[in-house]
Amino acid sequence: xxxxxxxxxxxxxxxxxxxxxxxxxxxxxxxxxxxxxxxxxxxxxxxxxxxxxxxxxxxxxxxxxxxxxxxxxxxxxxxxxxxxxxxxxxxxxxxxxxxxxxxxxxxxxxxxxxxxxxxxxxxxxxxxxxxxxxxxxxxxxxxxxxxxxxxxxxxxxxxxxxxxxxxxxxxxxxxxxxxxxxxxxxxxxxxxxxxxxxxxxxxxxxxxxxxxxxxxxxxxxxxxxxxxxxxxxxxxxxxxxxxxxxxxxxxxxxxxxxxxxxxxxxxxxxxxxxxxxxxxxxxxxxxxxxxxxxxxxxxxxxxxxxxxxxxxxxxxxxxxxxxxxxxxxxxxxxxxxxxxxxxxxxxxxxxxxxxxxxxxxxxxxxxxxxxxxxxxxxxxxxxxxxxxxxxxxxxxxxxxxxxxxxxxxxxxxxxxxxxxxxxxxxxxxxxxxxxxxxxxxxxxxxxxxxxxxxxxxxxxxxxxxxxxxxxxxxxxxxxxxxxxxxxxxxxxxxxxxxxxxxxxxxxxxxxxxx
Amino acid sequence: xxxxxxxxxxxxxxxxxxxxxxxxxxxxxxxxxxxxxxxxxxxxxxxxxxxxxxxxxxxxxxxxxxxxxxxxxxxxxxxxxxxxxxxxxxxxxxxxxxxxxxxxxxxxxxxxxxxxxxxxxxx
Numbered sequence: 001x002x003x004x005x006x007x008x009x010x011x012x013x014x015x016x017x018x019x020x021x022x023x024x025x026x027x028x029x030x031x032x033x034x035x036x037x038x039x040x041x042x043x044x045x046x047x048x049x050x051x052x053x054x055x056x057x058x059x060x061x062x063x064x065x066x067x068x069x070x071x072x073x074x075x076x077x078x079x080x081x082x083x084x085x086x087x088x089x090x091x092x093x094x095x096x097x098x099x100x101x102x103x104x105x106x107x108x109x110x111x112x113x114x115x116x117x118x119x120x121x122x123x124x125x126x127x128x129x130x131x132x133x134x135x136x137x138x139x140x141x142x143x144x145x146x147x148x149x150x151x152x153x154x155x156x157x158x159x160x161x162x163x164x165x166x167x168x169x170x171x172x173x174x175x176x177x178x179x180x181x182x183x184x185x186x187x188x189x190x191x192x193x194x195x196x197x198x199x200x201x202x203x204x205x206x207x208x209x210x211x212x213x214x215x216x217x218x219x220x221x222x223x224x225x226x227x228x229x230x231x232x233x234x235x236x237x238x239x240x241x242x243x244x245x246x247x248x249x250x251x252x253x254x255x256x257x258x259x260x261x262x263x264x265x266x267x268x269x270x271x272x273x274x275x276x277x278x279x280x281x282x283x284x285x286x287x288x289x290x291x292x293x294x295x296x297x298x299x300x301x302x303x304x305x306x307x308x309x310x311x312x313x314x315x316x317x318x319x320x321x322x323x324x325x326x327x328x329x330x331x332x333x334x335x336x337x338x339x340x341x342x343x344x345x346x347x348x349x350x351x352x353x354x355x356x357x358x359x360x361x362x363x364x365x366x367x368x369x370x371x372x373x374x375x376x377x378x379x380x381x382x383x384x385x386x387x388x389x390x391x392x393x394x395x396x397x398x399x400x401x402x403x404x405x406x407x408x409x410x411x412x413x414x415x416x417x418x419x420x421x422x423x424x425x426x427x428x429x430x431x432x433x434x435x436x437x438x439x440x441x442x443x444x445x446x447x448x449x450x451x452x453x454x455x456x457x458x459x460x461x462x463x464x465x466x467x468x469x470x471x472x473x474x475x476x477x478x479x480x481x482x483x484x485x486x487x488x489x490x491x492x493x494x495x496x497x498x499x500x501x502x503x504x505x506x507x508x509x510x511x512x513x514x
Numbered sequence: 515x516x517x518x519x520x521x522x523x524x525x526x527x528x529x530x531x532x533x534x535x536x537x538x539x540x541x542x543x544x545x546x547x548x549x550x551x552x553x554x555x556x557x558x559x560x561x562x563x564x565x566x567x568x569x570x571x572x573x574x575x576x577x578x579x580x581x582x583x584x585x586x587x588x589x590x591x592x593x594x595x596x597x598x599x600x601x602x603x604x605x606x607x608x609x610x611x612x613x614x615x616x617x618x619x620x621x622x623x624x625x626x627x628x629x630x631x632x633x634x635x636x637x
Contacts, residue, residue: 119556
């Protein structure tokens with residue numbers, strides 16, 4: 001028997017939302033406990049700051065340039081490499097329960113497997129897609145063809161209308177405000193907690209685990225759709241965090257003048273988005289203007305986000321309880337992370353887009369190895385990437401890391417990381433939406449983050465961002481044009497060019513907005 | 515999309531409105547009466563369309579979605595002759611709201627790939 005793997009992901013969760021990372025709003029005792037007995041990574045970086053490319057990186061162990069999912073709406077080819085298939089090949093039972101999003105969601109033709117699965121087959125094992133032999137899908141809200149929406153529609157149809165409508169009548173991401181402050185994508189959802197998708201994901205995971213043979217080796221990717229917007233947790237949970245008591249985030253610049261001064265030092269799409277003159281990411285509501293965001297709205301969004309993080313933590317606790325009951329607690333590795341971050345008020349912004357700063361790029365990552373291997377708890381400060389997850393799963397399973405994976409098994413200490421060359425991570429952004437393109441290549445190394453902008457409809461290819469994470473942890477001072485940093489900037493820019501990964505053989509066409 | 519077949523062979527599919535189900539992945543039913551076509555997607559959506567142009571001389575097919583979820587729409591499929599046994603097929607879409615254009619064009623691109631495979635395998 002090998003070690004079993006519970007891979008837990010959330011969607012759009014910031015580093016500072018966990019207690020073990022210094023978070024003070026959400027109570028996350030379950031993940032904190034895993035962190036206390038395992039490895040905590042303080043500089044885990046995604047290879048893309050939006051869902052589809054980032055999730056494809058987790059599955060393939062490849063950079064977006066290599067796996068080919070260059071923006072949301074571009075499907076990962078069905079025959080793309082998959083760590084689940086590798087594990088399946090060495091005898092693991094494999095499941096993905098919750099949010100997948102390797103394929104576009106806006107799909108009225110049900111052309112993509114993820115969307116077509118629930119309407120076309122029974123909800124049980126026996127499928128084989130991307131190396132998973134069990135799949136049950138959910139996403140934000142309760143509309144659409146995925147398993148959760150169909151389950152809710154069949155069993156609790158009265159709850160459907162309680163969710164925030166993710167899209168508006170123009171099929172744009174909804175800008176409608178709600179809650180106490182009128183904040184965008186905020187909504188009071190009367191759904192009982194046990195019917196909410198967070199609990200559904202945990203319950204379906206428990207059902208799958210409970211049906212396995214005791215001596216099975218298994219890999220379960222439990223993928224919560226929250227705390228991604230819309231922020232519409234169950235109404236009964238709102239008393240957990242009073243938004244009026246939530247402090248403003250450190251990255252929120254209270255003076256509008258100071259805020260705008262910081263934004264204009266960055267490449268121009270930052271300020272253009274703030275002013276509402278340009279939206280470069282479909283998932284940011286096009287009809288919402290960030291400059292209108294109020295302090296109270298930031299507080300309310302952070303409160304609701306914290307509530308969703310707490311619900312996830314408790315749901316994970318239920319699953320770990322099942323693992324305990326099955327007698328597996330000594331044999332299961334648990335890895336907890338997310339696909340990318342969220343502004344949540346930093347710089348006066350919300351959501352995400354082509355912005356390579358810690359708000360979106362510094363991720364929670366905790367690995368609690370199986371207790372039977374007696375891990376020495378450690379905090380690892382070297383940069384690691386989501387690209388290192390797939391090789392880590394292979395390593396846990398005791399199988400060779402395939403050559404097609406770009407990453408390496410995660411280090412278990414700073415010393416281990418130094419010896420194995422963990423010194424830099426790459427992140428990339430490509431988008432082409434409604435006539436505007438943005439292409440960014442970023443390197444994180446030795447407390448520096450350098451982003452080089454390639455030629456596009458917005459940029460000439462000479463622009464960039466350059467931050468010193470030690471002196472400027474909130475990345476408010478762009479050193480790109482500072483002559484005092486020219487030498488180190490050039491060295492990193494050269495390294496960035498030299499480090500670019502192998503490109504996918506074709507440019508996969510954009511198939512949908514998301 | 516370049517298809518290794520004569521335009522008339524490509525037009526056999528495109529110019530016959532209800533043959534759409536053979537090459538457009540995700541459309542499971544199509545029925546046409548006069549210039550009104552109704553398609554049904556695999557997700558169960560029934561979408562009424564108006565056929566604006568079906569010109570076998572110019573090999574041009576144009577249709578409009580007339581459902582309430584679009585304010586305006588026009589898709590155009592053109593078949594151009596590149597040689598005796600070679601065609602260039604273009605599928606363009608103008609739509610308000612623009613998001614729908616991305617969805618239709620994405621599906622259209624995939625449909626042309628199916629059409630190419632279908633026709634070239636026949637040959």
